[in-house]
Amino acid sequence: MEYEKLMATAAKEMRPSGIRKFFDIAAEMKDCISLGVGEPDFKTPWAVRDAGITSLEKGKTWYTSNAGLKELREEICRYLSRRFSLEYEQKETLVTVGGSEAIDLCIRAFVNPGDEVIIPEPCYVSYLPITTLTGGVPVPVPLLAENKFKLTAEQLKAAITPKTKLLIMPFPCNPTGAIMRREDLEPIAEVLRGTDIMVLSDEIYAELTYGDMRHVSIAALDGMRERTVLVQGFSKAYAMTGWRLGYACAPEPVIKLMTKIHQSAIMCAPSTSQYAGIVALKTCDADIEKMRTEYDARRRFLVKGLNKMGLTCFEPEGAFYVFPSIQSTGLSSDEFCKRLLYDKKVAVIPGTAFGDSGEGFIRISYSYSIAHLSEAMHRIEQFLTELKA
Amino acid sequence: MEKLLKILEGNARISLEDMATMINEAPETVAMKMDQMQKAHIINGYRALIDWEKAGVAHVQAIIELRVTPRRDCGFDEVAATIANFEEVDSVLLMSGGYDLSLVVKGTSFQDIALFVAKRLSPIEGVLSTATHFVLKTYKKDGVLYGDEMKDEREYQ
Numbered sequence: 001m002e003y004e005k006l007m008a009t010a011a012k013e014m015r016p017s018g019i020r021k022f023f024d025i026a027a028e029m030k031d032c033i034s035l036g037v038g039e040p041d042f043k044t045p046w047a048v049r050d051a052g053i054t055s056l057e058k059g060k061t062w063y064t065s066n067a068g069l070k071e072l073r074e075e076i077c078r079y080l081s082r083r084f085s086l087e088y089e090q091k092e093t094l095v096t097v098g099g100s101e102a103i104d105l106c107i108r109a110f111v112n113p114g115d116e117v118i119i120p121e122p123c124y125v126s127y128l129p130i131t132t133l134t135g136g137v138p139v140p141v142p143l144l145a146e147n148k149f150k151l152t153a154e155q156l157k158a159a160i161t162p163k164t165k166l167l168i169m170p171f172p173c174n175p176t177g178a179i180m181r182r183e184d185l186e187p188i189a190e191v192l193r194g195t196d197i198m199v200l201s202d203e204i205y206a207e208l209t210y211g212d213m214r215h216v217s218i219a220a221l222d223g224m225r226e227r228t229v230l231v232q233g234f235s236k237a238y239a240m241t242g243w244r245l246g247y248a249c250a251p252e253p254v255i256k257l258m259t260k261i262h263q264s265a266i267m268c269a270p271s272t273s274q275y276a277g278i279v280a281l282k283t284c285d286a287d288i289e290k291m292r293t294e295y296d297a298r299r300r301f302l303v304k305g306l307n308k309m310g311l312t313c314f315e316p317e318g319a320f321y322v323f324p325s326i327q328s329t330g331l332s333s334d335e336f337c338k339r340l341l342y343d344k345k346v347a348v349i350p351g352t353a354f355g356d357s358g359e360g361f362i363r364i365s366y367s368y369s370i371a372h373l374s375e376a377m378h379r380i381e382q383f384l385t386e387l388k389a
Numbered sequence: 390m391e392k393l394l395k396i397l398e399g400n401a402r403i404s405l406e407d408m409a410t411m412i413n414e415a416p417e418t419v420a421m422k423m424d425q426m427q428k429a430h431i432i433n434g435y436r437a438l439i440d441w442e443k444a445g446v447a448h449v450q451a452i453i454e455l456r457v458t459p460r461r462d463c464g465f466d467e468v469a470a471t472i473a474n475f476e477e478v479d480s481v482l483l484m485s486g487g488y489d490l491s492l493v494v495k496g497t498s499f500q501d502i503a504l505f506v507a508k509r510l511s512p513i514e515g516v517l518s519t520a521t522h523f524v525l526k527t528y529k530k531d532g533v534l535y536g537d538e539m540k541d542e543r544e545y546q
Binding site: 301372 | 392403411
């Protein structure tokens with residue numbers, strides 16, 4: 001069979017993830033230290049695992065309703081109100097297979113062929129390929145280190161055309177660790193009010209911000225709830241990546257349409273995970289806090305260490321990544337990562353994997369123990385010293 | 390203070406400067422706090438966690454349950470203090486439940502410990518009975534897994 005000829009053009013042309021390339025090499029290498037993983041190193045809190053086990057013991061292994069267990073959706077609404085002052089109703093909530101499915105559904109629900117989707121970059125790797133798969137046109141907006149990788153109203157205005165359908169708001173941001181505070185969001189909201197542009201606000205890292213100020217959702221701003229699809233999930237906050245559990249909240253007609261797609265493609269999110277999710281939301285605020293405190297210590301440790309060795313690092317205020325500049329080495333991101341991997345067996349991800357504007361940067365994850373990070377930093381320092389010699 | 394203690398409890402060999410960075414304090418402040426906590430006996434020492442079996446050194450441990458008659462004036466304190474003075478005794482804990490004191494005793498052989506119990510512990514005034522349980526293997530101690538190296542089990546690297 002000539003598969004190349006047979007397979008769909010749009011799927012073939014999807015941009016592959018730039019993250020995989022290095023890890024396939026790293027996986028084969030002995031004594032290689034990875035700083036690339038984008039998932040928590042913590043285990044899912046025991047109470048949550050126990051709830052999953054109990055649901056299995058009781059044989060609760062049927063499909064749930066398409067939109068997700070009623071009790072889970074109620075808990076999600078309560079949680080969003082308690083933690084982020086967001087008021088949603090059960091009928092405005094859809095439980096999905098991870099935040100990823102919610103992103104996919106939202107883009108499919110809104111984007112007609114030719115519609116433009118504004119994507120601030122560097123950002124998570126899936127918005128762009130999903131957009132192209134639906135026939136949409138990605139409009140990347142390069143975020144700048146001097147703006148702390150925040151999106152500005154001027155940048156947004158410049159990117160808007162009559163064809164703009166959707167704006168992706170990926171904050172707290174993977175890979176930069178940038179966040180948008182209320183005062184940063186207000187000018188963005190001001191540009192959007194009165195337009196027909198929808199916002200896909202990917203807030204999967206909402207629980208992981210550092211300092212006293214909590215994350216603010218753009219949906220909490222005046223006039224924004226009606227034009228926002230909020231994407232959230234359990235993976236990062238509760239260390240539940242493999243459970244594949246996320247959700248979307250949006251006005252009812254939007255959730256209805258997304259549920260229709262979900263119904264055909266997925267049926268429902270895994271029932272075991274949904275039962276576990278209820279307990280996570282009900283009982284695990286303290287677990288989040290414990291993990292957040294640990295991430296915060298590692299974040300400080302890395303930022304200080306990297307700056308000290310000359311890899312200038314803006315202070316990330318969210319997620320669990322640092323995004324240092326490697327421009328002082330004169331190497332491209334790709335070259336830097338390759339050489340660091342082959343010379344010192346440390347795997348990090350080139351900023352370019354998250355968009356062209358990531359050139360000159362690398363992403364380092366701190367979902368690792370201090371001992372692991374410390375060894376990696378030691379090797380990076382050696383690498384830089386030898387580079388200069 | 391709690392953050393600092395948790396870091397120290399996990400690994401007391403992290404440099405002052407790194408610890409200071411992790412909790413967003415000056416290194417001098419961290420040094421001062423550690424000093425104060427040592428003086429206040431909140432921090433009671435810094436030691437290595439050794440797997441003696443792996444090191445190939447003869448090392449036997451037993452947990453001993455003691456039933457003791459409490460004294461009218463000082464309860465269990467006096468007898469506990471007497472026992473704590475023996476250098477073979479690693480820890481002395483007052484317990485709720487079926488017995489009174491729990492001891493961890495260390496020696497180089499089973500016989501060593503048996504003799505210690507028979508000759509030194511049992512004769513102490515107030516000791517009613519002893520039950521000696523030898524430790525056969527350590528799987529986890531002070532929050533640290535012994536044996537296999539900790540592996541990163543995440544597959545999606």
